[in-house]
Amino acid sequence: MWCIPPKQDAAFVCAMEQVLSVYKRAFDPDYPVVCMDETSVQCVKEIRPALPGRPGQTERYDVEYERNGVAHLIQFYAPLMSWRRIDVADNHAALQWAQGVRTLVEQDFPEARRITLVMDNLNTHTGASLYKAFEPEVAHGLMEKLEFVYTPKHGSWLNMAECEFSALSRQCLNRRLADMETVRKEVDAWTTTRNRSATTIEWRFATEDARIKLKQLYPAISN
Structure with a gap:
């Protein structure tokens, strides 16, 4: 549901x-x-062994479980290339984001002249995080190859990476995963399969649509 x-x-x-x-x-x-x-993603360990599946009945799990930490996922998704990378870490600090951006620039798209990065305006999603993580020469070099474009507040639905996370949640994360290593393995497998199949998002919402469907958001101009 859109939040506007x-x-x-x-x-x-x-x-x-x-x-x-x-x-x-x-x-x-x-x-x-x-x-x-x-x-x-909340990691969840089983307290009791699951009951094996039988004909006409799926495997069953006990309602009780043990929380086992939180896995943090950072996704980079290039919609026009049907490519995505998801890093799994134990935190969402600025340094983790900065390292992901450096990998994007230096390893994923080393030949690109400039990368446009669409993201929300979380306070860690800035050039300052790059300067916190790396030497000035490195941080400046990364900034020279980046253009930051921020989705509006209450507008995370405008980020196509959120659509990818929705698919990941339905297809991969809709079950109990015991620990971070399990999350990483399952997410890597899902990402590899999705990249190989060149799965795309068919984005149909354009500026012309916004000016009609969200007309109430545009300030009234008096002549």
Whole structure:
């Protein structure tokens, strides 16, 4: 369900139209568009062995379980290339995000002239995090190859990476996973399969649609 402001919000529509303009760009390997998002997964250990499945009945698990930490997922998704990478860590600190961005620039797209990174405006999603994590020369070099585009507040649904996380939750994370290593293994397998099959998102919401369907968000202009 979309979460949007109830009425006129110039800041929202400005950020929204910027994101939608990015999504209309033609594919250019020198200037890839990458959507980035984060989420968390509760690791859960079984207290009792599961009851094996039988004909006509699936495997059954006890209602009791043991919490076993939280796995943090950081996703980088290039929609026009049907490519995604998901890092699994034990925290969502600025340094973890910075390392993911460095991998994106130096390993995933080393030949790109500039990468447009679409993400929410969490306080760790800034160039400052790069300077906290790396020497100034490295941080500056990364910033030279990045363009940050932020989704508006209450507009996370505009991030295509969130759509990918929704699919991941339904297809991979909709069961108990005992520990971080299990989460990492399952997520890696899901990501590899999805990349190989070149699964894409068919994004149909454009600026023209926004100006009609979300007309109440646009400030009234008096002539």
